[in-house]
Amino acid sequence: MNIRKLKDAFAGRLMLAAALFSSLIVLLMAIILYLRSRPILEVKTLNDLLLGSIWMPFQGKFGFYPFIMGTLYVTLLAMVIAVPLSILSSIYLAEYAHENVRTKVLPVIDLLAGIPPVVYGVWGVLAVVPAISYIAPVIGNLGIPFLTVKGYSTGYSLLAGGIVLAIMVFPIIISISEQVLRAVPFDIKEASLSLGATRWQTIKHAVIRIAYPGIAAAIILGFSRAIGETMAVLMVVGNVPNIPSSVFDSAYPLTALIANNYGEMMSIPLYDSALLLAALILMLVILFFTVAARLILIRIERSMAYG
Amino acid sequence: MxxxxxxxxxxxxxxxxxxxxxxxxxxxxxxxxxxxxxSLSISMITQTPKGGYYLGKEGGILNAIMGSLYLAFGSVILAFIISLPAALSLQKDYIGKTRLAYYIRLSLDVLWGTPSIVYGAFGFIVMLYFGMRASLLGGIIVLTILQLPIMIRSMEEVIKLVPYELKEASYTLGATRFETTFGVVMRQALPGIFTAVILAFGRGIGDAASVLFTAGYTDSLPRSLLDPVASLPLAVFFQLGTPFPEVQRRAYASALILLLIVLTLSIVSRYLSRKFTKNIIR
Structure with a gap:
């Protein structure tokens, strides 16, 4: 009898230890990245680093501004493409689609989530980049702001990165917002429908109003996935450290900066430190977004469970 | 109107x-x-790169295929050993309802969202600290960390779905938490646990940024855990980066091999989890 209880207590401790260990990794990661990025923070002010636009590590100039803007622009562009398409798709799946369609389409979208980034990158190089280099001269000469082409475009551009990233975040946004939309209580829809509202009016005025925090959380999670994506973006975005002024310009996101330079530049201590600072910045941004999104989702879960 | x-x-x-x-x-x-x-051929998947392979000469990417399998299997096994108890301890019978569990879940979610390039950089620093070079072991460890949040959080989701009545029945018969967990809960959640493992495996085999600095790249098969090892995603990436069309076409073929592995896994796991579900009480 006692042996069974002992076993139970022992297993309980061991399981807790495993959970604690896994959750402490994130803390350890942040601390180590901070310690290793301190050397550069001691010589330069954060302002210089974040807003400086000259990147010449060998001359001691570490301006992250072009890379931060590269990351920001490519991520925003991806969201501009992905958000409307994903939200409309998830509304259709949750509200209109026949059960048969829904159960067939959702696994396909899951499949999309499982494809490795590198494969998306190859797809980008094979399909998106040539297509952009083909249409860029046509659209670029119309003089529309943000759509101009200086000289000619190779196709390796902000737009290519945005399109590839958009496809990579589809499954995240769709699967979460579809779940949130389907969790909206049927009573509310019923009430709206019985007042004579059409299905679309019900969705617009009742369903979305209740589901919007969850949809916001889905978008935030998609955004944080896009901001941290490395390989696929690196392969199609051109990697030229300038501040892009058009979607046909090349960009150089932070993740690509780390991937292209880290590991080889160990001989220059400050260079190493600067790249790890970039990693730390990325991690903190993601931390902020993830916590925000999870807090929203947890609140929804609670209100659904108790309210 | x-x-x-x-x-x-x-x-x-x-x-x-x-x-x-x-x-x-x-x-x-x-x-x-x-x-x-x-460009897909038998020699591509049965040979390692010969001299001049990256100039368009003979050889294959067996090194990368085997390397990726070593990395993925090694890390999945390690991650499973840590994830299963961790996920089980997040049941409400253990710490599930406490403040601590809330923070554990949150930190796992942050870990899940952390870019894989950050894992790679972190792994590289830790390896340097221990005096290790880029190696199979280093790659396995980083991929394990990458897979932990995926496995724990998705296992927890399915473990949560096990009806509490079943556990109550087991407790009423005098079983301890340990016996209930491994005798009842585990059996009920098995298909879901299996799916979580496959999900993590797919993520591990496809990730390039985290193994870039930690596993290295080599043309030969690894003979020990401390040898550097090639991987499929990096094989795709490096071959695509060469200026030779012949080698670039092999990058496309390598991407196809990677895609086939991932799609097969995903389809097989769906089929198997449906098959396992037969004995589940809901």
Missing amino acids: DKLIEERIFKILMVVSLGIVVGSLFMVIAVIIWNGAP
Whole structure:
């Protein structure tokens, strides 16, 4: 009898230890990245680093501004493409689609989530980049702001990165917002429908109003996935450290900066430190977004469970 | 009549959106098959690179295929050993309802969202600290960390679905938490646990940024845990980066091999989890 209880207590401790260990990794990661990025923070002010636009590590100039803007622009562009398409798709799946369609389409979208980034990158190089280099001269000469082409475009551009990233975040946004939309209580829809509202009016005025925090959380999670994506973006975005002024310009996101330079530049201590600072910045941004999104989702879960 | 027109317009927009989303998946798969299949050959998957392979000469990417399998299997096993107890301890019978569990979940979610390039950089620092070089072991460890949040959080989701009545029945019969967990809960959650493992495996085998600094790259098969090891995603990346069309075509073929492995895994796991579900009480 006692042996069974002992076993139970022992297993309980061991399981807790495993959970604690896994959750402490994130803390350890942040601390180590901070310690290793301190050397550069001691010589330069954060302002210089974040807003400086000259990147010449060998001359001691570490301006992250072009890379931060590269990351920001490519991520925003991806969201501009992905958000409307994903939200409309998830509304259709949750509200209109026949059960048969829904159960067939959702696994396909899951499949999309499982494809490795590198494969998306190859797809980008094979399909998106040539297509952009083909249409860029046509659209670029119309003089529309943000759509101009200086000289000619190779196709390796902000737009290519945005399109590839958009496809990579589809499954995240769709699967979460579809779940949130389907969790909206049927009573509310019923009430709206019985007042004579059409299905679309019900969705617009009742369903979305209740589901919007969850949809916001889905978008935030998609955004944080896009901001941290490395390989696929690196392969199609051109990697030229300038501040892009058009979607046909090349960009150089932070993740690509780390991937292209880290590991080889160990001989220059400050260079190493600067790249790890970039990693730390990325991690903190993601931390902020993830916590925000999870807090929203947890609140929804609670209100659904108790309210 | 106005509201009906609006509804119709939006319905069309929705169908078009869904068409674009689903169509993009098929487009990705079609483009990779179209470009990869012509260069796919038996020697590609049975030989390691010979001299001058990266100039377009003979050889294959067996080193990368085997390397990726070593990395993925090694890390999945390690991650499973840590994840299963961790996920089980998040049941409400243990710490599930406490403040601590809340923070554990949150930190795992942050870990899940952390870019894999950050894992790579972190792994590299830790390896340097211990005096290790880029190696199979280093790659396995970093991939394990990468897979932990995926496995724990998805296992927890399915463990949560086990009806509490079943556990109560087990407790009533005098079973301890340990016996209930491994005798009842585990059995009920098995298909879901299996799916979580496959999900993590797929993520591990496809990730390039985290193994870039930690596993290295080599043309030979690893003989020990401390040897550097090649991986499929990096094989795709490096071959695509060469200026030779012949080698670039092999990158497409390598991407196709990677895609086939991932798609097969995903389909097999769906089939198996449906098969396992037969004995589950819901």
